[in-house]
Structures are given as structure tokens and as C-alpha cells.
Amino acid sequence: MANLLLLKRRIKAAGNVSKTTKAMQMIAVSKLKKAQDATFAGRPYVEKLSSISQNVLGKLNNESLHVYMKKNDSKNNLVIILAPDKGLCGGLITNLIRRIVSFNNENKNNLYLTVGKKVESTITNLGAELIASFKFGSTLPSFNMVLPIAQIIDEYFLSRKVGTVKIISTNFTSIFSQKPVITDLLPIDLSQIESSSFSLFEPLADELLPPLLRHYLEMTIYQHLLESYASEQGAKMVAMQNATDNALEIVQDLQLEYNKGRQEKITNEILDIGSAAFTFAYE
Amino acid sequence: MNLLFEIITPEKVIYKDEVNEITAPTVTGEITILPNHVNLLTQITPGELIVKKGNNLQHLAVTGGFLEIQNNKVSVLAEYAIKAQDIEVARATEAKKRAEKVMSEKSTDNELRVAQAEMIKAILELKIATKHKKRAV
Structure with a gap:
């Protein structure tokens, strides 16, 4: 008895557990739809922006290089990590952390900036220097999140405290597959640039470049935020299912x-x- | 010979079509682009963008961004763009009031920057909406 x-x-x-997870799944589904739309909509913009930027860069001679393109001899890396605030999204965070740890072992002198609570403790456990951390939030990231990050990048890169700026985030390929990737943000790579097809610039290319590259930097970070957010919701949906x-x-x-x-x-x-x-x- | 024209914003592709003529506000003044224009890259300022297709005029509000012309393909990368007929006057008025409030209070630099951008956007939307209404009557 x-x-x-x-x-x-x-x-x-x-039964109760199944009800809770089902509810979380439904939430993830509705958020994913929005996130996916935003991510896919943002891609053509960023691609176009990067192709324009590269095109302008091809027009410049070495003397008029912009500060974002100049290499400096600082051996430090500034690493920006984008991760969810909360768990319950399957292997997403584990994969991300594994990538961070292997990166940290391969490279010395890293300064970290994290977005998302989940990786904050990982960085402290690694004994690495954490210069700033932001919350990722549970809604679609707004563009305003980018500004403080870009400010910190400027502060560290322009004062030559760091030689490179990288982003570790998850790329949203599909609902079932999100891969952690490392992207080089600064200095802007000059090796892939083709020659320019523009014959006219208004105003001159030298004046046009600073706002263009600044915008390029901000938009690239924003796109990475969107991709990370979509990945989180996708992974959460599958995990909850x-x-x-x-x-x-x-x-x-x-x-x-x-x-x-x-x-x-x-x-x-x-x-x-x-x-x-x-x-x-x-x- | 036509121009292939597109306006891309971070949110979506607002406009994509073959057109005859484009008038855009740039930092060096308003320019009109006709087919076979020289390849150009320029920065645009907040203002009204007019697209002419046949006898049809399409008015759009754009905030800052970039415009490129490459072999009769014109792309505008704008932070924000909206077709004149899609502008919601009530919402824009509301946004303007909100931005004014933030700017009059003691706010951080960041908040001010955001409010200022909102303000420019709202004023621009209102201006183009009213201008357009008069024309329609």
C-alpha cells in the first residue's frame, strides 16, 4: 500500500516536471522565432557593410591607415565572450566553456570582457583578468548593449593596452547546431582586401573611413550578440523538448x-x- | 537602363526594386542619382530619400548611414529607414516626447546619446509625414 x-x-x-519544461519549451519557441528573424535580417546588412569597408580600405595607401587597422606591439589580447545568463540550454555553455579554456591554454596574456553571467565564474576560475562583465538579458539584445562594449574596446585598443581584439560567441547555423567560434575583430585584416572599385568618394575616403569603420565595428558586435541570442533560444528549445x-x-x-x-x-x-x-x- | 536600388537596415531590407532615379541627402548636400552614375561611396545624413519609378514617387525617411553606387547597383545602408506611408504619427509624437523627457532630466551620456538619436528619428518622421499628407490632400 x-x-x-x-x-x-x-x-x-x-508530470509536473514535464509541464514546467513544456512551458519553457514554448517560451523558447516564441523567442526563437523573433531571434531567428532578427539574426537573418541582420546578415545582409553586415555583409554589405563589410564589403563596403573592404572596398574603401583597398583605396587607401599605407600612410593613411586608420587606427583600427594599425597593428601595435602589445602582446595582450582582449577577448569578448558572449554567453547566456542562464543555463538549461543543453551543451551550448559546456561547448563554449571548453572552447574558452582551450583558447586560454593556447594564448597567454588575455584580458576578458564577458557578456552573460554563466561564463563570468569560468574566467575567474581560470585565474584570468576580467576587466568588465555585462548581463546578456533574456530578451532580444538591443543595440544599446553594444555602446559600452565598443567604448571599452576603444579605450584598450587605442591606448595600445591590447594588440588584438577577439570575440568568442556561438554562431547560429540551425536550431540543432550552434558552434562556438572565435572571430578576430581588431586590427582589421588587410590581407584579404581587393582593390577598390569606387572612383569617387564624398567626402574624401580619409574622412569617410572613421565613421564607417566605427559603424562596422559596432554592427559586427551587434550581429554576434544576435547570433548568440538565437543560439541560446534554439539550444534551450531542443533541451527542453x-x-x-x-x-x-x-x-x-x-x-x-x-x-x-x-x-x-x-x-x-x-x-x-x-x-x-x-x-x-x-x- | 535602370538602377537596381535597395535599402538595407539592421532590421530588414526595406526596399528593393528597379528604379529610374534616386534623390538622397548626403553630408555634402542633396544628390540625385541617374543611371550610369560614376561608382560612388558617400555618407548620408538624416533626411528624406525620394525614389522615382516610372511616374511613381516613393518618399522614405532615412537616418544616417552610407550609400554606395557600383555599376548601376545602388545600396543604402541605413541605421533606420521607413516608407512615408508607413510612418505612424502618433507613435512618432510619443517617441519625441519621451526623448525630450530623458534629455531634460539628468541622464548619463549613454542615455543622452540614445535619446538624441530617438529625437532625430521622431522629428524626421513627423516632418516627412506632414509634408506627405499635404501633398495627398
């Missing part, structure tokens, strides 16, 4: 066991009554 009550309680618990499926499976198994136990109890009672009646009949 006690055993049956216990089973009943466990069935209820698993799996959790719901597992919980329902447990409910089914327990229900089966409970039914068996109940049947056994009834059979035993009938046997009792039967044997008692049998004894009376012979007296």
Missing part, C-alpha cells in the same frame, strides 16, 4: 508499474476472500 502511494506521488512529480519527452517517458513507466501493483493488490484481496469463503464452506 505504502509503495503504491509512493509511486502515485512520483507520477505526479514527473528532450526534457519534456524524458519526463513523459518516466510518467509512462511509473504508471505501468503502478497499475501492475494495483492489479496485484486486487488479486491478493480476491484470493483472501476466496480462501476465506472456501474455509467457511467446508465447516
